[in-house]
Amino acid sequence: MSSLSGLWQHPKGSLILQHLQEVQQNTDSGIATRVESFKDASLLNTLPSLLANANLEGKKGADASGVEKYAAELTVTAPRGSLYAGAPLRFEAEFPLHYPELPPLLSARSILHHPDIDDTTYELAGVTALIKTHPKGPLFGCMAALDSLWDVAAVPWTDEQLKTFWASHWRRCTHQCDMVPFSLQHLNSLSKEDQASHLTRLRDHINRSMRLEYENNGRMHQERTRVGQEYSRVTQQPEVFAAWPVEWLADGYRAFLEGTAKMHVRQPGDPPAPPGAFAVTEIARGVFAFQMFSSSLCDALVKVIKEYNALPEQTFPKRRPNSMNKYGLVLNDIGLEERMDDLLQWWRPLAALLFPGHGGPSLDRHHTSIVHYEEHNDRNLDMHTDASDITLNVHLGGSFVGSTLTFCGRFFEPRSRKEATTYVFSKGEAVMHLGAHRHGANELYKGERFNLIQWGRSQAYRRQHGSYQEQLYEQYAKRSAAAGFVEQGSPDPICLSRTHDRDFDHWSRVYKDIDLTKRNADAMRRTQQPA
DSSP: OOOOHHHHTSTTHHHHHHHHHHHHTOOOTTOOOEEEEEEEOOBOOOHHHHHTTEEOTTOOSOOSOOOOBOEEEEEEEOOTTSTTTTSOEEEEEEOOTTTTTSOOEEEEOSOOOOTTBOTTTOBBTTOHHHHHHOTTOHHHHHHHHHHGGGSOOOOOOOHHHHHHHHHHHHHHHGGGOOSOOOOHHHHHTSOHHHHHHHHHHHHHHHHHHHHHHHHHHHHHHHHHHHHHHHHHHHOSOGGGTSOOOGGGBOHHHHHHHHTSSOEEEEOTTSOOOOTTOEEEEEEETTEEEEEOBOHHHHHHHHHHHHHHHTSOTTTSOOOOSSSSOOSEEEGGGGTOHHHHHHHHHHHHHHHHHHOTTTTGGGOOEEEEEEEEEETTSOOOEEEEOOSSSEEEEEEEEOOEEEOOEEEEEETTSTTTTSOOEEEOOOTTEEEEEETTEEEEEOOEEEEEEEEEEEEEEOHHHHHHHOOHHHHHHHHHHHTSGGGTOOOOSSOOGGGOOTTTOTTHHHHHHHTTTSOTTSOOHHHHHHTOOOO
16 A cells, blocks of 8 residues: 555545545455555645746746645456456546545546446446445445446336437437437337337347447457566566656656756747756747657667567557557557556646646546657658647657658637647657647658657546547537638648548648648648748
8 A cells, every 4th residue: 555645635534544444355245346455546736836846937827726636546356257357457536525425436547448437537437326325335335336347237228218318329420320220300200109119129229239348348458458468578678567767757857856957948049948947948839848758768668669569460469559640559558558657647747837727737547659650651640639638749769851740720729720830859858738739740751750649638627628529529619600710811731631621622722732641841831821
């Protein structure tokens, strides 16, 4: 059991500790889930102390509005015979100030795909009553809720529940839906007898689909567990799987985290930061560059991706990093999930300072990958936004020509398709920006480049603002003519996206003299319109 200093600051800290110990020592055969260990997962308001150690003169938006969360991370094991058995799983119990009158909020900390876990907040769906009413108390209720994850029983949907569910589901999937192909409007137009028949089909189909989803996700979890365990046994880079030493950070960033160096934010062209300061350069509005990784850490991570990619595909499958990059590696899938958790802890203090109003102080989830560009595979990446609240992009190295990174505006702003800057990384350098900031990787002409990308996500921020997709739908609505949105000038060619811009074909005819898909930065910039 690790230090629980954060939980001790909760008004009922001693009671919470007592309850945590009780569930860990539980021998009740009626609860199959076992707690192996627990540790503090609280997020306290550290912004005041961080601000005292930062020079943010002239930078707006930095304040002391940190997010407080009192939570414990529970490491549990699922019962034998479950598809999720075989490896420890991590969940988080978040304790409200009025605990135990109000029950803890239970969510997944491990990357765990399951039909009963919300994709946005990672919370367990429909378990509040079970947690609140358990005779042994709310934490035992959490264990009972976890028990419900290890199998999926048929849901006794009422007709009204089915109609409500289907109305929402039909809007989202339309003609691509793989369920019963009829709309709620069509259903309501039928006779009572035909409605009953259709609802029976729908009820059976939804329950069958949920069961299939559970089984598929369970097998996916088993495969991720197997791959991580086997790769950690055969790797020639065992130090990457152990706790990372702080010496793997660049000197300036390590000094900032330790409180011995003051952060100094500067603009391009400004005088250098004072001696001994931790320098952060705002290379474009809301885009920050700084040295973060040592050369040793960069080299170790490049060796990991090269080593893993050389292993046989049948035993060590390679999942593409995201929907756009074809070449690279998802580090969470190969046994490095907890090390990537540690990495998030390393950069959250800086995100709290730079993006206090966008989830920076409360980042607690991530998707982490290494992307690989080379002349015979991925050579560029179309202009896009990230499925993150805040993104960290660290250059790990490689010898290459080209492959610069262009930032335009934020998706929801009138200048979203105007070039803000085109940047050249140095080894170990990180760039931090909002997920909604449009950016793209330009053509690589020779060699190869490796970058680590961590999409940081805040559970608290998403509870308030919705998932990335929900925010995106809202931003599309704000960009519409009906909402009074007016784009500022013609878009710059380098800021156009073949993948995401609905008017790409129109602008490809306007800029017919260049191939917009090649992302040749110099050619695109020569044809830019004036701002």
